[in-house]
Amino acid sequence: QLRAKNLSNADVLQVPPLNQKRILAFVNHFLVNTCNFLNEFALGCETKFVEMERQLQKTEASLVILEAKLASIPTDHQVPNEGAGVPAQSEATEAPTPESEITPVSEKPVDEAPAEPAGVRACEDVRYRKFFKMLHVGVPAPAVKQKMQSEGLDPRLLE
8 A cells, every 4th residue: 555655646747657678579479479370270170170181172072982893783673572572462353353443442542552661661662772771881971861851861760
């Protein structure tokens, strides 16, 4: 408190000025060190960003190759086998009473069209077949689910 009273009573004109060269040196030193730090930090961030971009490009290239491999897998050999079993059953049921089933067949397609997707297993559905193949080949499930979402399909059907 005594010092505060002395400072308030002190004559400003009699106080010696601060050494401007010394203050300027401190400010310059602070600015130089801060700029060097920020430059090194920005360089480190840019290096990490370039490395992450390179890894992302490698991952994208691998994904394109994997999608090309999946596209080259023929799916026709599975569909006819499953489809051949279904017509054989329908032919067996049509043989006993062909006239009585002509009328219900024309009525059933209207009713069966909405019910058919519910009765078909997801792994047999044309839209979901490639995603099950991706899982079979070894693509991680989260990646397959993300791909399904990007195509507007429900990823919960994989489970």
